Amino acid sequence: MMYALTNASVFDGNELLNNYAVIIDKERIAAVCPEQDVSPQIKQINLNGATLCPGFIDLQLNGCGGVMLNGDFSNTNLELMHRTNLKSGTTHFLPTLITTDDQEMEQAIAVSRSNQQNHGSGNLGLHLEGPYLSKIKKGIHSEQHIRQLNQQRLQFLLDNHDAIKKITLAPEHVTAHDVQALTEAGILVSLGHTNASYQQASDAIKAGASFATHLFNAMSSITGREPGVVGAVFDHQLYAGIIVDGHHVAAANIRLAKRLLEHKLYLVTDATAAAGANISHFDFVGREIQVQNGVCIGDDGTLGGSALTMIEAIENCVQTVGLSLTESLRMASLYPASALSIDDILGRIKPGYSANLSAFNKDFKLTLTVSDGKLTQF
Structure with missing residues (x-):
């Protein structure tokens, strides 16, 4: 299943990106791209302005x-x-x-x-x-x-x-x-x-x-x-x-x-x-x-x-x-x-990395977690 996480402040492990989407394909991150570049064929999940970061x-x-x-x-x-x-x-x-x-x-x-x-x-x-x-x-x-x-x-x-x-x-x-x-x-x-x-x-x-x-x-x-x-x-x-x-x-x-x-x-x-x-x-x-x-x-x-x-x-x-x-x-x-020398697969939001992500609001309350591509919303 492919889906895009949108309307979030994306911390990719290096910097905060605004107006960017993260596209997940099965257990991997497929792309990090401007929101306007997301295909309308891909299901979009609106994170309502939360901070999205590596798990x-x-x-x-x-x-x-x-x-x-x-x-x-x-x-x-x-x-x-x-x-x-x-x-x-x-x-x-x-x-x-x-x-x-x-x-x-x-x-x-x-x-x-x-x-x-x-x-x-x-x-x-x-x-x-x-x-x-x-x-x-x-x-x-x-x-x-x-x-x-x-x-x-x-x-x-x-x-x-x-x-x-x-x-x-x-x-x-x-x-x-x-x-x-x-x-x-x-x-x-x-x-x-x-x-x-x-x-x-x-x-x-x-x-x-x-x-x-x-x-x-x-x-x-x-x-x-x-x-x-x-x-x-x-x-x-x-x-x-x-x-x-x-x-x-x-x-x-x-x-x-x-x-x-x-x-x-x-x-x-x-x-x-x-x-x-x-x-x-x-x-x-x-x-x-x-x-x-x-x-x-x-x-x-x-x-x-x-x-x-x-x-x-x-x-x-x-x-x-x-x-x-x-x-x-x-x-x-x-x-x-x-x-642990696993920063080539975890710890960043980057194409090819494992899809393990977390999102939280301004009050530090979790709103979503992605574990090996499987999404849980709170």
């Missing part, structure tokens, strides 16, 4: 829509997460598994692989957040499941590199050889939940680590004599996800990180079951998390992920942090696509 890409999503990836490993849950994401403009995501035992890790890998192969949803591959982390910087993760990476489990990860897109680990608790082996297998290594020194982080980066997980949160920070992991991220210009929900990171720190990392800073939600769901509490790997005024909190006051959606993160970037709309949109689409 958002979330590289850290623990759950949403009332469910978590942990605890119920099923295609049903992954598809529910995908459908919930579409309501807030996210067309692709890395389902993120929180620290758990080996058996559940193996189940999650098998289910995610099956989901990718058979369902064709927005699942870009599994993100393992743990279990090879620092207990000092564990955050909400279960201390009883945090453990060392041994040779047997390293080989297991390498053997399943096709399904594991990314792994978050603490560099002080693995070897440079481990990081190098994971990287060479095609698994993206991200520094997170770590109390490493600047030197330990730098050694891991030299071995292949190229990402940082939820920048500033659960990692050693900058002091006068010790730059810590945050300093290493800035100094080595890693890709870094950041949670812009008004609770995890101060607006001034977000602006600072943006100036230092530029296009390598991208938005993540770190979303939990509370995102896109009206619930008061949920289970987070055996711990009850209360949802209070949109904040997810454990019984000891520790933040337990977020209730954030990507369109809300973009709105916060514009209205609270002070970033431009176009740069905020890049942080939600083009930059994460570039981080």
Whole structure:
């Protein structure tokens, strides 16, 4: 089916285009052209002046829509997460598994692989957040499941590199050889939940680590004599996800990180079951998390992920942090696509690119999402 999206301000990943239409043919973008050039034979869908942009890409999503990836490993849950994401403009995501035992890790890998192969949803591959982390910087993760990476489990990860897109680990608790082996297998290594020194982080980066997980949160920070992991991220210009929900990171720190990392800073939600769901509490790997005024909190006051959606993160970037709309949109689409080296197919509105788009009005309310050419209006 071919159709044209019209009467929108089109952000193509580079600039805003007015009086342009986007023509979709099956699962691809066929053309971006002046509206007057659209053939009358093509069905037109009027977006009523909304902003049309590339679909958002979330590289850290623990759950949403009332469910978590942990605890119920099923295609049903992954598809529910995908459908919930579409309501807030996210067309692709890395389902993120929180620290758990080996058996559940193996189940999650098998289910995610099956989901990718058979369902064709927005699942870009599994993100393992743990279990090879620092207990000092564990955050909400279960201390009883945090453990060392041994040779047997390293080989297991390498053997399943096709399904594991990314792994978050603490560099002080693995070897440079481990990081190098994971990287060479095609698994993206991200520094997170770590109390490493600047030197330990730098050694891991030299071995292949190229990402940082939820920048500033659960990692050693900058002091006068010790730059810590945050300093290493800035100094080595890693890709870094950041949670812009008004609770995890101060607006001034977000602006600072943006100036230092530029296009390598991208938005993540770190979303939990509370995102896109009206619930008061949920289970987070055996711990009850209360949802209070949109904040997810454990019984000891520790933040337990977020209730954030990507369109809300973009709105916060514009209205609270002070970033431009176009740069905020890049942080939600083009930059994460570039981080995964898939910006030749996602992250732009351009002929030949995959038809994954989102549209929202001046109040940052979603009006339409296109997922692999399939259109959903709200």
